[in-house]
Amino acid sequence: MYGIIRHGYKAEYTHVATLFGRESTLVGQVVDRFAAAIVLEFKECIRLPNELECRQYMLDFMVQRGAPGVIGALDGKHWTTVMGNDDLYSYKDFHGNKSLTMLAIVNVKYKFWWVSDFFAGATHAGRIWNRSGLKDLLDNELFPFQSSRFKLMGTWYSAHIMTDSAFAKSRYFCKPQKRSLLLDDPG
Secondary structure (H helix, E strand, O other): OEOEEOOOOHHHHHHHHHHHOOOHHHHHHHHHHHHHHHHHHHOOOOEOOOHHHHHHHHHHHHHHHOOOOEEEEEEEEEEEOOOOHHHHHHHEOOOOOEEEEEEEEEOOOOOEEEEEOOEEOOOOHHHHHHOOHHHHHHHOOOOHHHHOEEEEOOEEEEOEEEOOOOOOOOOOEEOOOOHHHHOOOOO
8 A cells, every 4th residue: 555545526526627628527537547657656755654664763753853652744735726716615725825735744854655635725634634545544553553662761652643733633643742831831
C-alpha cells in the first residue's frame, strides 16, 4: 500500500466534467487511472514507512525536536487555483481564495510519506482525513507503527502523528503543547 490514495467528491468530478463537456463518470475513471499511474511512477518516493522506518522516525523526532513517540507531522495545504464560478463556494478557502486542499505527513527530515488527494478548498482538513485510506488502516490496526514502541531512558513510547487543532482527538494523534504549558509558566 502506498501513500497516495485517491478519494475525491462527486462535486469535483461534476465541475471538471462541466468544464470539458464530459460525463462525471468518465472524469472519475480518468482520475482513477491517473492516480494509479502516479502511484506506480512515484511508489519509491511516497510510501508508507515500514516498522523499522517508523522506529527510526520516532528516534529522529526525539533527538531533533524533543518529541517522543512522533513518527510524522500531518497538516493541510491550500493551493490557490483558477476555477469556474459555477461552484465558487465549494472552492473558497478560509482566506476567501479559490483553492484546492491536500493533506500530507512528513518525517522530521521533511520527507513526505503520505499525501492525500486534492479536495475543494472549502473542505475541512478533518473531513479529508476521515475519508482517507490511511485513517482506515489506523482504525483497523493494519499500519505497522501501531506496534512500534521504543524505550528511552527507561520509558516506553508508542508512535503518534503530530497534528494541530483541525483534527479530532484520536489514539494515534498527538498535539503540540504551548511552551508555557510545558514549563508551567502562565505567560
